Each structure stands twice: as C-alpha cells, then as structure tokens.
Amino acid sequence: MKMLRHYFISDSLDDLEKFEDELEARGVATQQIHVLSLDDSDVSRHGHLNAVHSFLKSDVVHSTSRGIVVGVVLAALLLLVAHFAGWTQTAAGWVPFIFLAIVLLGFCTWEAGFMGFQKPNHNYARFEQALKNGKHVFLVDLEPAQEATLEQLLKLHPKIELAGTGASAQHWLIVLQQRLGIGRHSADTA
Numbered sequence: 470m471k472m473l474r475h476y477f478i479s480d481s482l483d484d485l486e487k488f489e490d491e492l493e494a495r496g497v498a499t500q501q502i503h504v505l506s507l508d509d510s511d512v513s514r515h516g517h518l519n520a521v522h523s524f525l526k527s528d529v530v531h532s533t534s535r536g537i538v539v540g541v542v543l544a545a546l547l548l549l550v551a552h553f554a555g556w557t558q559t560a561a562g563w564v565p566f567i568f569l570a571i572v573l574l575g576f577c578t579w580e581a582g583f584m585g586f587q588k589p590n591h592n593y594a595r596f597e598q599a600l601k602n603g604k605h606v607f608l609v610d611l612e613p614a615q616e617a618t619l620e621q622l623l624k625l626h627p628k629i630e631l632a633g634t635g636a637s638a639q640h641w642l643i644v645l646q647q648r649l650g651i652g653r654h655s656a657d658t659a
Contacts (some may be wrong), residue, residue, distance in 0.1 A: 471613070472612055477632070477633070478632045479579055482515045497609065501609055505518050506605040507600045527589065529582050532582055533582035536579070536582060537578050540573060543577060544570035547566065548566055587639075
C-alpha cells in the first residue's frame with residue numbers, strides 16, 4: 470500500500486500535541502506521526518509527542534546506502550582489473566583481490582556512513598531555516614483512506630501550515646513497528 474508523507478510547520482508544540490492526539494483518536498497510528506525539532510528537551514516535555522529519533526535526524530542511512538553502491542562498483546572494478554591484467558594468475562590467485570575488494574566495500578560503506586552522521590537528513594534539509602527559527606516540523610505518513618481525516622482536522626488547527634509532501638516510510642515497516650510496539654509514546658509504555 471502506497472503511503473504519502475505530509476509535512477507541517479508550527480511554532481506551538483501544544484497545538485501539535487493536540488493535533489497528534491486527534492489524529493490518533495481517528496485511527497492514525499503513533500508510528501505514522503513524528504515531530505522534528507531542534508529543541509528535543511521541549512519536545513520531551515510534551516509526553517505525547519512522538520519525536521524523530523536523533524539517529525534519523527542525520528543522513529547516515531541515506532549516505533551509507535550510497536556508500537554501499539560506490540563500494541560495490543569499486544570492488545567489482547578492482548576484481549575486473551585484476552582478472553584482465555592477469556594478476557590472478559599468480560600463486561596467490563584470487564584470494565588477495567577478493568580480500569581487498571571486501572575491505573574496499575567496507576571502507577566505502579563506513580566512510581559514507583560516517584560522513585552521513587555529520588550531515589542533516591536530506592529529507593529534512595528544506596526545513597533547516599524554519600527549525601533554526603524555533604519552529605517544529607510535524608510529519609505524518611498516511612494511507613489514501615486517511616487523507617480525508619487529515620483534511621477535516623486541519624480546519625481545526627489554523628496555526629499549523631502545510632509545508633509539502635514527500636515519500637513516506639515503507640508501509641511494511643510501519644506495520645512491523647506497530648506489531649512490535651516500537652515508537653509508542655513514553656506515557657503509553659510506562
């Protein structure tokens with residue numbers, strides 16, 4: 470099932486908390502809703518807000534996947550050069566080149582992930598200025614059948630402004646989180 474992520478901006482965490490409560494009361498799961506803010510302590514004081522995990526605020530996942538692709542290409546290129554240059558015809562054979570290819574893949578993956586930790590998530594880059602201005606970004610992943618609920622609730626919250634849409638988390642991942650109880654509010658698990 471294809472989901473769509475909606476982004477909203479607000480300067481009131483109280484209003485966002487109320488908005489989240491109303492969405493959940495109408496069937497939108499906690500795992501589908503997150504708040505992105507530079508003020509994590511203020512978000513944590515609003516016990517019912519589901520904050521974006523600090524790990525996902527960085528670009529580590531995206532950068533690591535790009536590093537894997539680069540590493541695979543470089544490792545394959547190394548093995549092709551070793552084969553066509555005849556270097557594998559020695560007594561050592563393929564072993565040193567396979568080992569070097571694995572090391573090259575690992576290094577590219579690690580280095581790209583390390584660089585990703587130092588950059589903000591590419592999906593949130595467009596909100597950087599709003600976040601620096603003390604605003605908060607509200608993210609909600611919706612199934613097509615839930616879109617009408619969102620439209621109805623937005624009319625009740627004029628201070629929450631739509632800031633765009635984008636690709637959602639995979640539906641199967643959200644369902645898995647729901648079944649495992651991952652991403653529930655701290656007040657719900659206490």
